[in-house]
Amino acid sequence: MEGELADLAEAIIGVARELRLRLDSTAASDADIVELTASEAHLMRHIDHHPGVTPSDLARATGLQRSNMSTAxxxxxxxxxxxxxxxxxxxxxxNLYPTDRAAENLKRLRRQWAQLMDNGLRGDRQGAAAAKALLERVEAALTADRLG
Incomplete structure (x- = not known):
């Protein structure tokens, strides 16, 4: 069981890496997409999901060092x-809020993510909803454990 879970973690890391590499190469084709650093994307994801978050709560929730968070x-x-x-x-x-510009950028990114995932799945979306639910559950549990 331990090996299976480690393999799952490794697969998640691999997929994330491939998505990032592909986005880096396709971003040039969509000049309207603004690329974000990993820290910036992490912050934006939380702000998008929690509009009105305070900077202190953002730092706690994302686990970023204060100086890194402030810079991003x-x-x-x-x-x-x-x-x-x-x-x-x-x-x-x-309180921190995403702007319309951020929403439009996210919309374009999500469109590209969806296309890349569909290509990677070769159009076979069976199990995608279950995988999403599993990963969301794992993320929530890991975050809750970290925040104590």
């Missing part, structure tokens, strides 16, 4: 992907 967040803001808004419950605080 500044870059996302400078490129128009994230906006800060005053916290309606605490005027001293801010």
């Amino acid at each position: 967040l500044r870059s996302l803001e400078n490129r128009g992907f994230v906006e800060r808004r005053a916290d309606p419950h605490d005027a001293r605080g801010v």
Whole structure:
């Protein structure tokens, strides 16, 4: 069983790597897609799923070092992907929101991801929903364990 689970983790890493390599080579064909670093993509994913998150909660949830998070967040803001808004419950605080530009970029990326996955599956989507559910469950459990 241990080997099977390690093999699954290795396969996940391999698929992620291939997606990244393919996106890097196809991004040139879609000049409207803005490429993000791994840290930026990690932050954007959380902000997209949790609009209004505070910077402190974002750091805790993503597990990034504060300095790395600040650098990536500044870059996302400078490129128009994230906006800060005053916290309606605490005027001293801010909340982070994805912008329309970020949503459009994500839409284009998701379209490319879907095409790459469909190509990799050779059109056979059987089991894709179950695999997605399994991976979401694993991610949620690992995140919960890390956050304690």
